[in-house]
Amino acid sequence: MSQHAHLIDLVSSEKSVEILCVGDIMLDRFVYGSVERISPEAPIPVLKIEREDAMLGGAGNVVRNLLSLGAEARFCGLVGEDEAGRTIAGLLNEDDHCCANLLLDKNRPTSMKTRFMASNQQMLRTDHETVAPLSQNLQDDLLLDVAESLGNAKVMVLSDYGKGVLESETPTHLINLAKKAGIPVIVDPKGIDYSKYRGATLVTPNRKELSEASRMKCGDDASIVAAARHIIETCGIENVLATRSQDGMTLVTRGGDVVHLPTQAREVFDVSGAGDTVVASLALALAHGASLSDGAKLANVAAGIVVAKIGTASVYSEELIEALHHQDLSQAEAKIVQKAPAKDRITRWQTQGKTVGFTNGCFDLLHPGHISLLKQSASQCDKLIVGLNSDASVKRLKGDERPLQNEMARATVLSSLACVDMVVIFDEDTPLELLSHLLPDVLVKGADYTIDQVVGADLIQQNGGRVFLANLEDGFSTTNTVNKLKKS
Template sequence: MISSSLADLVPRLAAARVLCVGDVMLDRFVHGSVERISPEAPIPVLRVRESRMMLGGAGNVVRNVVALGGACTFLSVTGSDPAGAEVARLLAEEPRVTPGLVQLASRRTSVKTRYLAGGQQLLRADEETVAPLDAADALRLIDKARQHLEPGTGLVLSDYGKGVLSEDVTRALIALGREKGCPVIVDPKGRDFSRYRGATVLTPNRKELAEATGLPTDTDTEVAAACNAVIGVCGVDAVLATRSQDGMTLVTAGGGVVHLPAEAREVFDVSGAGDTVIATLVGALSVGAPLEDACRLANLAAGIVVGRVGTATVPGADLMAAIHHQDLSASEARVVETDEAAERVARWRRQGLRIGFTNGCFDLLHPGHVSLLRQARATCDRLIVGLNSDASVRRLKGPTRPVQSEMARATVLASLAGVDLVVIFTEDTPLALIERLMPDILVKGADYTEDQVVGGAVVKAAGGRVVLARLEDGHSTTATLARVHGSPTGGKTP
């Protein structure tokens, strides 16, 4: 299951080793309230409440890498100014970061100041130098990268177009990454992506992709075509296009296309979301994750970070919580009404798939249930479980049953890998449901005979068959409850 592979991947991010090279910035957030309009001009007056600073630009990639548990060496350039000193101080506070800043008196440290009130940005003011490094400073940066880049390290080039990653520096770093066998992930800028030739993955947003290719990027098909154009012209292994509310699209040089829907439940601030994506992506790739899994994890991280204000980070614990939420949502999506089940059965049949069906109360799930479901799934391509409703269980088992509600029982069943659909029925038997779905294979425990299986005659008359699954001795909900209450008894598996 996809969620299982992602859950296994998150703890491994603590072993990630990343070299990040790019344009560092100082993000300043000024929070306050607006209560009036200025008499001097038709603009709001912000009453400042607090101001805070944090690493931005490529520095936010670094923050995200370490938030996920990884270690990061960071190479960048600042000015010899108070903002540059603040960048150095903030880097020193980050755990597992090895800074490699080059301070230049000729440059101004990039500062982005955002003014906010009521959770909304009112204005952003930028102070910066936008100019390429001179030849000597560029060589210093490349030499530092050569000292720190080792096999097994992920290399990130975080290009914000301020001049640290000139064309020559970029090409030299990509060549160095390839030489060391390291994944090279580039967050690109500008219209000419050919400067990133040889990179492993480019991560443009929709606007950047459109500007670099001159192609439309509104639909899934158009985005995939534009990504393929970049791959063809630039010779990269893959493009991961970030598409805001439309999620992401991964296109590989081998022709693979995967569209990932947006995972955000609420969007407050998209600042730095691209940094979160690239940090998660490079962390996952550096520990050997398959590219698609790495992109799915990055998509999940982006969905979390846009729900937070400011250039936020996503700790590994938050990623695990989101994966668990996905599991629950996926389980709930497998619990359907009869009409929806019939539609899915019709689609599966058109695909030539065999439909299996079993049923029961499944009150307290035990090894006997698991064995029955595993055997049932082995007989078919898609397994549907008919589940007695609470009222039906009470009529069959007595007023003290079920122990768990029908939705609790359905959610647990739907979370099992071998179960494709769960349908709750209110009658005492599933006969009406079986007649509606008409499965190819009807599975029941071997404590029944074929002629006792409800719906067996209907299924066989339609050309299907009945399968009696072997039982696991000593397991039943009734027996379990009897042991709890001190009165040994027996009971059938479901």
Template sequence: MSDPSAKTVEQEQPVAAQSPASLLSAIDRFREVRVLVVGDFILDRFINGVIERISPEAPIPVLHGRGETSTLGGAGNVVSNIVSLGGTALPIAAIGNDAAGRAVVATLENQGVDTSAIVVDAARMTSCKSRFSALNQQVLRFDEEEIRPLSPEERRMLVERFRKYLPLCDIVLLSDYGKGMLLDGVAAELIGLCGASGKRVIVDPKGRDFSRYAGATAVSPNRKELGEAVGRAVANDDEVVDAARHLIGAHGFDFVLATRSEKGMSVVSADNARHIPTQAREVFDVSGAGDTVIASFALSLAAGLDRHAAATVANAAAGVVVGKRGTARVSAEELVAALFRSDATAHTERSVVDLETAEQIVAAWRREGLSIAFTNGCFDILHAGHVSLIRQSRANADRLILGLNSDDSVRRLKGEARPVNNAQDRAFVLSALAAVDLVVVFDEDTPLRLIERLMPDVLVKGADYTIDTVVGADIVQAAGGRVVLARLVDGKSTTGMIERINGSGANAR
């Protein structure tokens, strides 16, 4: 019999060994995941300016304001990352009926988040942190907040709404920033409700006393928090494992996800530990990195990955976000690029998506101000005519989406002997072309549904069509878009290639 106290430590396997297809499928399933987020919502304000003189009133610099932005911090940043990654967040919190509180709600609603479970209380102050910077150097931070537990009425309403929304979610996150939302046994009460309903609950902890989170599925402390929780220094792998197992034994966690700055992160259970090296190439700012970690980790678990694969995804997400300045979010596309930056095959697989995923990607492109072209076809045996059409299409916009007829669709259009290559193979070949950004397979005889849903800026077909015979032309033009008829390459067609191949075979016999 093996010794249950024996330590098994594994170094994280390369992404390629974890089945890229399974990770990519999980990330695509993020849009099906609903995450209940409870914690301290904070408004982060960023005031930028220049310093050109010292004040005559006191020996302090005068900051001339040049602009201001605001984002969600604390549990709000967790919500923002869940939404950015494609998931659905259900926030529950108590905030003030003040300017900061109204800004928090407005920002959530602008992200498409349902805010009906947020308790608004005029007697509570919403935490607001204002950062003043000159030439990208922070010169002052001004915090406006009041740290106090929930009032009895706030607590009653929060727990009531938690009970209501708990059955609707796939996983629960408690984001504790120590501002009062989870004090005085609130965390324990919510964790107990999760346990009774069979819901996993992940806690981003605060403070030295982790007993308040007893019974949670996992906690995700950083290295400093982990050391404070066990009362001793934590630096190397063995010390992280020992500290994490102490917490597991004391508080009944299934495992601990420890973030370790430049050393990556560690996933530790009672009988297994795995250490994952960091993926960050260049670190600008670690603000909010823990929020990104817990958001991507919870989404990955709920999407079906085990905790080690989920930690690999979360580690890649953290590597992206620390390369951005300020409290930042990571998108699903950025996450995939970080996971598979050295795996060209996985990148190629990623560009073959379903219509729902394509809509999300198109929305992100539009937010960046990018124009989108669309063309379609069977592309059964790729030839020079196809490549010419694709290149001309891409030349008309910043991004190109290619609609690809499914096998059944090709058979209806071309006959039972077609396609020569199945849709999976055709899509894989097309997605490897540098000019193609997305491939979407459709089962209908025409791409009309794709055009209506994706609404490209430019619709491209071959010059053997006229504009009034191009499917979807009227829709694109009515929306202010263009229809382009691409030049044809003489003598190039799949049917002709097949006939020549069959003829050569007959002559050979």
């Protein structure tokens, strides 16, 4: 199984999950044109308008991402009685997998951002909005709508853009409703008072937001973790996922676990709406029963995709699956290591207190017997190294017709397995020289040997390590398979 097979299965699952989003929805308008002259009235460019476009923004972009990732989306929020509000309602109703409960407020306009674009450059943005809290009647109506929408929801997302929907006690009441229904709550926060999100399963501040809310510096890994723990302890929030732009993400849990995820972005064109993609992909993962750690990994990959797009964009499940496959291939290649750097990596693992195991073989045609050996080997250690006989070595051991697959093909197959952490190719007939260089903690060989017959057993034991004899699966042999093929 590949490193990301479980995440790929999650994204490609045909099982339908419903996710409820509550928050500040807005309309993102884009006015495109060209600039050919400067205005005679003032030293400003004149934009000759060629076309206009509109899409869901704010919490609406969370909904767009949920839908593009294959989820069933429900939305509860508010718009004004105006053209922008009617456009939002129409956009939400375009997708059969979206169900929206929109409250109407006669006393405020629908939040709308208008961006004026020329030659792929943003020239100006105008905001049309009111940020006052909802009236008590509208707050009550929103809570009623949410309570009625929780029935089939697996996760609730609170998307706070500071436009008034999630002010005062409203977030607390919404989180309590979700908790009573037994569903997790993910919050994309706003402002500096995170105590209003007390009881939330996870908040997803960016670096600047985390620094402002904690009133602590957030420069390096240690300071990010300290600030996140401060938020957890003082605001009653269970977990924090801090998004850190070029430095990736950091997940800090109430239980004390810390997971640093390096950035997945190859090119960054526009970070608009990346936070929406993060919470949507996280929500999808949790809705399918994934762990927070796996959800963060999925969100990190999704964010790396969306920042390479222009404008407020969403990520499609097909893109996410392709990116996960690409990572598997890249990580598999990174596991194939030469002897010298392999020793450096092993020393680092052992310094971290990890147990390093080693097994070896030709692995010409990978079969269930090989898989059993590798899984048993991995169960004996934290990190498993596979010593792989080179083509020349296999030829000397097995005959001129072998190997059937060259050493890089065999190494690539082995390194694609989740239970294998490193593959080192050796040219000798036995792995003794390689073992003396690497000095693993555990040496694994098949139980058709006795310990005194295992090459390198004395060396490993004298160095404080141990030898484990793995049970063999009967009836599997590459040599026998080759002979059968010859006879057929």
